[in-house]
Amino acid sequence: NKITSSGDDVKLYGYDAYGKQLDVKTVDVKNINGDIQPDAYTVPGDSFLTANVSSAVQSVRVTINGTVYTGGTIADGRLSFWIGDKIKSTSDNVSIVALDRNGRELDSKTVQLVAAKPAVGTVTPATFSLKTSSVTGTYTGEAKSVRLTVNGTVLPAGGSVTGGQFSYYVGMKNKITSTSDQVKIELLDKNGLVMDTKTVSVSE
Template sequence: KTVVTKGSSILDTSLTPDPYAKDSATLTGKYGKDIAKVRLWVNDVAVAQATTSNGDFTFTNVASFIKNKTDKVEVVGVDAQYNELNRKPVTLTGFDTLDNALTAPANFTLDQDTTINGTMGTNVAKVRLSVNGVIVKQATTSAGTYTITGANTYIKSTTDVVKIIAVDAQYKEVNTKTVTVIPNGSIYDYKLDANAYTFGDATITGTYGKDVTAVRLWVNGAPVKNASLSNGNFTITGLASITKATDKVEVVAVNASFQEVNRKTVQAGE
């Protein structure tokens, strides 16, 4: 005898995902007792399986899968044989707010700092260094961080106006931070003394302080060559560029940032 059953299924295959906020690490929700597993689908591809406990499910590392407001995001409940029992779309929130975040150090110390580091938001495409209103260098970027090396090449004075500027993919400025240039509290030995020189001498010699990294010969307002340095003494040979007694001859000391720190006249010129 055939037995006919009537009525609706009493299986509990309910599935309710919570809204997902942009960049959140997890996606959570509820599932019915007859669902064996809950899976995350993004753009019609299964990408992750949830951990489940007492009717609650949790996906982790979700931000690596859901990146754009146009992503199609669903949770799918399956039975023990992975037959689909229910499917629900996930509401995405916060994707209309662009992440233009930017951080930068408050200060840059002269004669000490060389690099500027910081972090940037996901909508920032490039980070640039501006000094006195001029873009001088673009940062290298990686995984939400940026690095500007050799910043000391461009930042020379406490009066410099230094800004870190973030732009989007269309090079539109989206954020900016001002960095204050401060002096180094250290006391440096930038001493420079030249021995007496008479036109026609084969060399120019003298002494320099321990924080001087190079001594240069200048003739008539232009750099000509570097001196050889040894234990606080400098020597400049090959003086063919000094052609007459009326040439203006100077020696110039620079520091590790190639900034001029001292200058002495060897021959006054006219």
């Protein structure tokens, strides 16, 4: 009960039979229960790495594919560390090291990376007429944008997606020029993941 934290400063002194100090060493104190327990990180979607930390943890180092980053905030036993777009894939290597007030390493963990699942939703395109300039239709779910593929060529994601209605401008006989064109539309969520895909019928 004398040593209560892995952040405690503990020294061991050695004396001879006459009480003369012969040596002194610092004792490395570690928390056997784990000083840091990172939460799973969702890719794409999350932008903050979070974790439970012990009271001894004063700072952390995060390593992403060999590059070391410092920062983050620690309050009430929780770490919040801004990652932004530095983690691109679930195959990235991400680890976190907990440090005490003296900069000593207390604990190190690998961060579990979890692939995001697309939001649930459907897209229902209207028949596209070559006499018009936009692909339109309806959708359900929390969609962010739509993306067209015309004869195998993928067009940029975008369009107007609001209130259950979508519209994607293609120009008059510009991107879609014939009733034989093969057109598909994808409904995308906020992370750019495909929620639904449908074929667009083309008429004169």
